[in-house]
Amino acid sequence: MSKGKWRLSNLYLIAVFVILYAPIFYLMFYSFNSGGAMRNFEGFTLEYYGEVFQDTRLLIIVLNTFIIALLSAAISTIIGVMGAIAIHYIRSNRPKGTLLTLNNVLIVSPDVIIGASFLILFTIAGVQLGFVSVLLSHIAFSIPIVVIMVLPKLQEMGGSLLDAARDLGASSWQVLTKVILPYIKPGIFAGFFMALTYSLDDFAVTFFVTGNGFSTLSVEIYSRARQGVSLSINALSTLIFLFTVLLVIGYYFINRRNSRPTGKEVRT
C-alpha cells in the first residue's frame, strides 16, 4: 500500500472517531458553561453539578434506575442460566430449535412492540404500572440475552467432563455447583453485565410501562429534553459518561481475570 493511501485511510478513521465522540464531549464541555446554554462559553462553573446533587427527585430517579438494573440483571441471570442449562440438555432437535427461536423473539423485536405488548399484558393482568411493571419488563427482555451469552460456554464444555464427575460419584447438585457453574462462570458474568447495561440503557420499553408516578433516568432525560436545553442534564450526562467508562474498564478486567483461570483449568 502506498504512503498517501495509508495517510488517507488514517484520516478517514480519525474522522469517524471525531464524529462519534464529538457530541459526547460537546455535552461535557458545556456542562461547565456559566452562560446557561449549549452555546457561547462564558466561564467555568460547577454550578450545574451542584444542581444535580441537590435535586432530590433526580437522585431518587438515579437510585431507582440502579435498583431496577441490579435486580433485573440478577433475576434474569438466574432464570437465564437455568433456561440455558435446560435447553442444552434437551436432546431432540425440534423442541430445542423451537425454544431457541422463541428465545430470540424478544432480542429481535423492536422496543416499541415490546413496550406496547407489555403495556397490554400488565393492564390485563392488573399489574399496577410503576416499579413492579418496569422491573418485570426489564427481567423479561434481559433473560434471552443471558441465555445467548451462557449457551456457547455450555456447548464448549462437552460431555466428558460431566461423565467424569459422575463416575467419580458426584451427585447432580455437585455436578451443577462444582463443575457446570464454575465452567460457565465467564458466560454468566458476561450475561449479567449485558443485562445490566440493557436495563440501564433502555428507554422505549420503560417509557411504555412506567405509568405516572415512577420514572427511570432515560425517561426523565427524555421529558426534560423535550422542554429544551438545561445544563443540569449536561452535568448529569458527564457523570454518566464517566460511570460508563468505569463500567467498561471493570468489565474488561473481569473478563481478563475470568479467562485466565478457566484457561488453566482446561489445561490441568
Add this chain to the structure above:
Amino acid sequence: MEARARNLYLVPYVLWIVLFVIAPILLIAYYSFFNVEGQFTFENYAKFFTPVYLRMTLSSFWYAFLITLFSLLVAYPTAYLLTKTKHKALWLLLIILPSWINLLLKAYAFIGLFGTYGFVNTILEVTGIGKKQILFTDFSFVFVSVYIFIPFMILPVYNALEKMNPTLIDAARDLGASPWMTFRRVVFPLTIDGVKAGCMAVFIPALSLFMITRLIAGNRVITLGTAIEQHFLVTQDWGMGATIAVFLIIAMAILMLLTGNRKRGLIDIVKR
C-alpha cells in the same frame, strides 16, 4: 434423575416464554380487532389500508432504508480500516464505547450541536455559508439515526472481515485482479453475512424509532414506531396501535425469513 432436574430448570424459563413472549404477541393480535369503544371490528385493518397509513408505512420504510444504506456506507470502510490497524482490540473498544452511552443523551447532544446557535451553525456562519435550519429536518433525523446505529453496523462487518482468510486476497492479486475487482468479487461476497447481520440490526430498529423522531425531527417524520407510540400513549386508541404493530411484526418476520433463507443457501453453496 437427569430428566427431572432438567424439567425443574425448564419451568421458570418456559413460564417466561409463555408469559412474556407468546402472550404479548397474541394480545397484540387480539387487540388489533377492537376499536376505541371496545367493539369487535375489522375497521382498524381497513383504516390501515387508507392512503394516510400506507403513505406513513412507505415513508417509514424509505427512511429506514436510507438510514441502513448510509450506516453501511460509513461502517464498511471503517470496519475494513479497523482490521488493518495495529491495536485492533483497543480501536474496536473505542468504536463501541459511544454505543454504551445512553441513547437519550446522544440525541440530546445533537439538539445542542444542531440548534440555531449551535456549533454547526456557528461553523456554517464563519465559513460564509450562513445559518441554516438543521434541527427538525429530514437531514438531521437521518444523520442522528445513522450516528446512533453505526457501531451496530461496524461490529458484524468487522467480525466477518476478521474471519476472512487473508490469503484469498493475495491469491486474487496474484491472479491479476485490480483492488476494486478484488473487493467486488472476493472481499464483499465473503463478508456478505456480516453485512446482512448489520443491516438487520439497523433496519428493524430504524423502522420503529420514535424517540429521535420527536426530539430531533420535531414530529416531521412519522415512523411506524412513532405511530404506535402515539396510538398507545397519546390518543389511547390501542386497537389501531396494535394493528400497526401487527404489520410491523409481519414485516420483521418476512425480513428475517428472507435473510435467514439466503444464509442457509450460502452455506449449502459452500458445502457443495
